[in-house]
Amino acid sequence: MDFLSRVQISCFLFSYLASLSCELWQLVRGRHGSVRALVLVFTIAGFVAHSAFLITRSRVEGLPPLLASQQDWLLVLAWLGSLFFLMLLLWRSRHAQGLFLLPTITALVIYALFVSAEGSGTLRNDAGRRWGMLHAASLVLGMASVAGVALSGLMYLLHHSRLKNRRGWLMRLTLPSLEILVTVNRWLVIVAVPCLTAGLITGFMLIFLRSERTGSASVPWTDPTILTTVIAWLAMTAVLWRTLRSGNRSGRSMATLSLLSGGLLLVTVLGPLALSRSSSGKGIHGGSVSESAAGPSEELLAVEEVSR
């Protein structure tokens, strides 16, 4: 247990960076069995340290990592990416999916270093925890799926260009077949839409519960998180609609659309922080970096009070 508490973010960040370096080395020098093994070792090391860190955080805060702080929320998102990458490595280690997933994972971990790490420590009762968990889990799964949609879209476009043009550094990329990328893309869209929908519905429900307590009936549409989540949800629904209508005939346009919707994810994740810094200071999920560190999210506190 003492060992777990000594794990720092830098431990898994450097493991992921080492893994990424190996992937980049393979891009330059060609894929090699021993380097692939190194990628696997570094990723497993990073994943174990990452898991240990989240477990420790959860114990210290007495809350699941998703509810403890903005930093934990981002780290859980990165952890999901790492888990997905590890599964892909064990399944198809010859492909260069690490070149796409590892930068995303490391970017999330680095970004997590700049947001609040302090947990609320107040959401102790079961009702608050349950609602909060449902809201946060569905949103984080939705976001992870949207990230996957964007990455698979990007991989599709690069692979498509490689097959069409057959020149340049793209020829060094070993990627899954277009058919697999399209299938993965579709399934992730199908997963993302219900998850984001559930996240939105539970979020609105939490706002409704708070408004009952405070007496104000309006939904804060200008809240950065609500705004960006709604935009991401609309985009994903549009992609899903297009997916269901197009069958298997428009891989490239689907991939382009997926990549654009991934841009929206970036806005969704980074937006709240940027906007809350410049706005009034308190967003629906805890407001600015410094303020969110000071206390729990308001709707979760509201639910806690209702459940009392």
Added chain:
Amino acid sequence: MNVLVVSCNHHLAGVQLRERLAFSSEQKLQEAYSLWRTSHPQSELVLLSTCNRVEIYCADDRDDHGVEVNDVTSFLSQFHRVPSDEFTSSLLAHSGVEAVSHLFEVACSIDSMVLGEPQIVNQVKEAYRVAQDNAACGPLTNVLFQHALKVSAQVRTETALADGRVSIASVAVGEFAKSIFSRFDNKQVLVIGAGEMAEETLTYLKSEGVQRIHVCNRSRQRADELAAKVGGEVADISSLDDLLGTADVIVSTTGATTTLISEERFRAARRKSGGHPVFILDLAAPRDFEPSIATIDDNVFLYDIDALEETCERNRKARHAEIHRARSIIASQTDVFMQEIYHRATGPVIHRLREHWGDISRTELDRLYRKVPELDTEQRKAVEATISRIVNKLLHPPLEALKDEARAGTPDGLLSAIRRLFIPRD
């Protein structure tokens, strides 16, 4: 130790000569091993016979009177009934370290016509198995071939010598078709023309699980033959446009002198059946498909022979870049192997030397104990320890010299001297 290889391979001999000297069936190999045993009962033998090489590996433990190149050429001449002067100039012969290194290079596919091709290691394995079945192997060839297979595995793991595909058909399927489709059992393949290239490509596609194959050819008879061979069905030339629209993979290898499928024709065919991904392999020269077909939509992937050859060449270059690393592994493993063999050669002499000197010590001690029976156990132990130390100190210089000499090769001269100086003849 004597290891000798006599090789008739694609570097020095044409296919006609190789065919005449080949051991083309297991029956022939059995007969060859049987003939060899009658003429060289003390020598070990492994025969490696493939399309590109006929190689005879002989080995024996004798210091002299080992098998020589002439013995092998006589054997080949006698077995195949080919006068030896018709092939001796096309043979390559190596002995000792060079022979070992040659086998390692062959097993690692460095000496193959297609560098890094994977079949050779199985052919070496099979040759070794047949030799074992015919009781032609012995301690030396066992160690040699097992080591060769180990080196081959090491080279494949530690270098990229076997990476990438280098034949048109394998590149077409392995690098392009598999980059587009993840599975082939649900794909429809249309073959236009029924040439060798189409057949080879279909072999690769079949190995990926393709089940629905339509063969469309001007000559019905040739189409029937190919369809029967690959388990497909023959399509009438009049249904070509329908098939162009529905096929997922199109392989075209006709001998037509003008473009067979124009952009308008393909566009019309595609319009009827939607825009699913289609992989077109135009292996004909001149091309059967108009190049602008590739730009009809994003899901049309058209490759001609030049595009595939370009990839083959790139992969070939990548493999050639690995030769240096592979050779360095082979060189170091050849050293390791030769060390093992040299130590194995010196082992029996060292054993006999120790045994002989031990016998002398025991005899002299027994004589001493008989003369001086009053020596108690402690005193006897002290005397035995002293004698043992003297023997070890006397043995140390010749054994060290033997060890040093063995690093550079079988120390035949020194072994002979030690035998003559220290070990009495039986």
